[in-house]
Amino acid sequence: MEVQLKSEITCPKCEHKKVEDMPTNTCQFFYECENCKTVLKPKNGDCCVYCSYGTVPCPPIQENKS
Numbered sequence: 001m002e003v004q005l006k007s008e009i010t011c012p013k014c015e016h017k018k019v020e021d022m023p024t025n026t027c028q029f030f031y032e033c034e035n036c037k038t039v040l041k042p043k044n045g046d047c048c049v050y051c052s053y054g055t056v057p058c059p060p061i062q063e064n065k066s
Contacts, residue, residue, distance in 0.1 A: 003024075003062045003063060004056045005021055006021055007050045007054035008018070008055040009031060009040070009050065011033040011036060011038060013033065013038045014038070019034065020050075022058050022059055023058075025061075026041075026060070027061075028058070029049070030049065031049040031053070047060070048056050
């Protein structure tokens, strides 16, 4: 299975959605919503904001699952 590099993040506060390119070699811990300026952090048990709020988990997690 090929690793996907784009994920749509949904802000839990204002529900703004945006497709973002994910970093391939690291997990992203913080993400600022461009709409409401809320800084998102991973939920407990998740490694990054893409795993918590994105439609696709981050590349390191995708690679470990395959």
